[in-house]
Amino acid sequence: MIKLVNLTKKYGSKTAVDHLDLVLTPGAVTGFLGPNGSGKSTTMKMIISLVRPTLGEVVVDGKAYRDFPEPIKRIGTLIDPSALDKNLTAKQHLSIIATAANINPQQVEEMLRVTGLENAQNKKVKSYSLGMKQRLGIATALLGNPDTVILDEPFNGMDVDGIKWLRGLFKQLAKSGKSVLVSSHLMSEIQAVADRVVIIGQGKLLAHMTMDELKRRSLSSFIYVEANNLEKIKRVLLEKQAIVQHRKAGLEVRNLDAKEIGELALENQIVLHELTKVTPSLEDVFTEITDGKADYISKEVNMDETLN
Numbered sequence: 001m002i003k004l005v006n007l008t009k010k011y012g013s014k015t016a017v018d019h020l021d022l023v024l025t026p027g028a029v030t031g032f033l034g035p036n037g038s039g040k041s042t043t044m045k046m047i048i049s050l051v052r053p054t055l056g057e058v059v060v061d062g063k064a065y066r067d068f069p070e071p072i073k074r075i076g077t078l079i080d081p082s083a084l085d086k087n088l089t090a091k092q093h094l095s096i097i098a099t100a101a102n103i104n105p106q107q108v109e110e111m112l113r114v115t116g117l118e119n120a121q122n123k124k125v126k127s128y129s130l131g132m133k134q135r136l137g138i139a140t141a142l143l144g145n146p147d148t149v150i151l152d153e154p155f156n157g158m159d160v161d162g163i164k165w166l167r168g169l170f171k172q173l174a175k176s177g178k179s180v181l182v183s184s185h186l187m188s189e190i191q192a193v194a195d196r197v198v199i200i201g202q203g204k205l206l207a208h209m210t211m212d213e214l215k216r217r218s219l220s221s222f223i224y225v226e227a228n229n230l231e232k233i234k235r236v237l238l239e240k241q242a243i244v245q246h247r248k249a250g251l252e253v254r255n256l257d258a259k260e261i262g263e264l265a266l267e268n269q270i271v272l273h274e275l276t277k278v279t280p281s282l283e284d285v286f287t288e289i290t291d292g293k294a295d296y297i298s299k300e301v302n303m304d305e306t307l308n
């Protein structure tokens, strides 16, 4: 089990990770989200002892990652595919690591097969596209059959086929009981693959819950109601402490569920024309949670001013 306890990293006066407490869930894909510069990579690097915490610790099955004789059998990581040795082939790269960590050479063949690199295994990494480097990084992460897999932006550079393959792979890894922590800026990919989400902002934990919980708690979810007498249903709903706003030809209702609204309509002889549960996208919820918690905020460009 991986436990982050009061994990903190300061670079000079900048606090990159701020008193983070977190336990990674086995058997689940956890999406790791946060605006640019919010501390995701630093957190991942601290988990595998690449960066030393200023305060706090990461406990891996009772000890620190660096204290395991063959740590890649505990945690497999893909942090920076550009760090791969460019003059080695994929096969050489994996074989060196397998020998050092006492891993059966057959596992090298298996990882080349699983990641679709069989045909490119004897080509040097310098001839690889970003997607192929990502595949090799993933092969390296999985080589020691670790219980935990940590991947920083694995979808970067992946083509449609690669993205589909990754989704299936993550689900399969979680099904086999592993903890999978995946950071990505592609909300749609995290939405498609994650069971849980951790959101950080300015190094602080903002949310850690299942995708369903996250959507349920979101202010962006509501029930959309249209009725034959909108003013009457509005009055009835407000009496029951609902939060009601006009939207298009109907009402956005929060604080009551669809069943309660349906029953209230019936009791008050109101005919409902529409009763729809509107659930937000992960992007909506992310924006809601991280609002004001980003270091770098894009501004709209005024093209007239830019051109003059």
Ligand SMILES: Nc1ncnc2c1ncn2[C@@H]1O[C@H](COP(=O)(O)OP(=O)(O)OP(=O)(O)O)[C@@H](O)[C@H]1O
Binding pocket: 011, 014, 015, 016, 034, 035, 036, 037, 038, 039, 040, 041, 042, 043, 295
């Ligand atoms: N080696 C370093 N020296 C100084 N500051 C650093 C260093 N590494 C990271 N930082 C700073 O720490 C903060 C967190 O950076 P980090 O890369 O962990 O964020 P991130 O969430 O992974 O960002 P992104 O989504 O843009 O990849 C940033 O302000 C970054 O500039």
